[in-house]
Amino acid sequence: MVYDFSELSGMQLDILKEIGNIGSGNAATALAQLLNAKIDMNVPQVNILPFAEVPDLVGGPDLHVVGLFLLASGSAPASILFLLPVDKACLLVDMLMGKEWGQTNPEILSDMDISALMELGNIICATYLNALAMFTQLEFRPSVPALGIDMAGAILNSVLAQFGAVADHVLVLETQFKREEQEIVGHFFLLPEPGSLDVILASLGVSL
């Protein structure tokens, strides 16, 4: 089993990038339709990082973010995390709920606002998983999304803790979504459990 991610070859990393690309491409389309806006994304990055460096990807452990988290179970379990800064999340809520720009107050999110964000996360994550399932012919069953609004570091370490028992590093497939080419909307992470990588790679015919 791949426990040490450094054993991955360049080709395998490229394939993981492609998985990220297909998944987030679909997720970006879903987001664009939902918001009726143009959403761009960058080329996904595959990072193998020590735990301590993951929060730096999103702008440091202190950043106030909304985190949507779900577990995908099946033959290749993985965690999915969608992180976006709180102010950007509020703009998304404005757009979703047809409110005026800037009306959602990040200090007091109503139940409706939170529900809207959960639905948003649900759609994005499910779209991502669907694309992944089509591509790999594996089954992914998403859990109900969980929502956390707090420091990026606190949200990330709660998610990363489950990987702590088997590894010191985590494989992060990261995509940034942008609106109108500049404003960063959010970061999307796919965190396969170590054993899952073998299953995913094998399904694509590139096992070790």
Added chain:
Amino acid sequence: MSKIIQVGMADYKLATAPDKLITAGLGSCIGICLYDKAIKLGSLTHIMLPSSSQAKNTSNEAKFADTGIKLAIREMEKKGAIPARLLAKIAGGAQMFKFSGESDIMKIGERNSIAVKENLEVHRIKLLSSDTGGNYGRTIIFDLETGDLLVKTIGHGERVI
């Protein structure tokens, strides 16, 4: 000049006055501060998991409550600390996500804080104060001059424990 020393996830650092140790964004993780007041030496260990006994990879001792506390005591002793003089303060162990179905993963914060307290008892280290639980993250700053631990949160105030 006092320095502010950053401690990352699953990491630990030692420092002496007038420096400060900081760890940002504790969620389910716990920051364990040990302090030897007589020589103003302290350590901050940012643990992620309660126990190394079920883990497949235990190369990083700072990741677990049991090995993390042992490691900190051992390293502090090397710098002249006396275990019987050590006092502890801890913060973290929150449950960050509201999940519909409760799973074990979601309860890691609670398990972490129980494990930390048990392990401190094993080493007969007095727990002076703690700020654990809840559903919010914490950034903690440990002042080696006074032994004060400043806990900062988003929307849940600031306090010194």
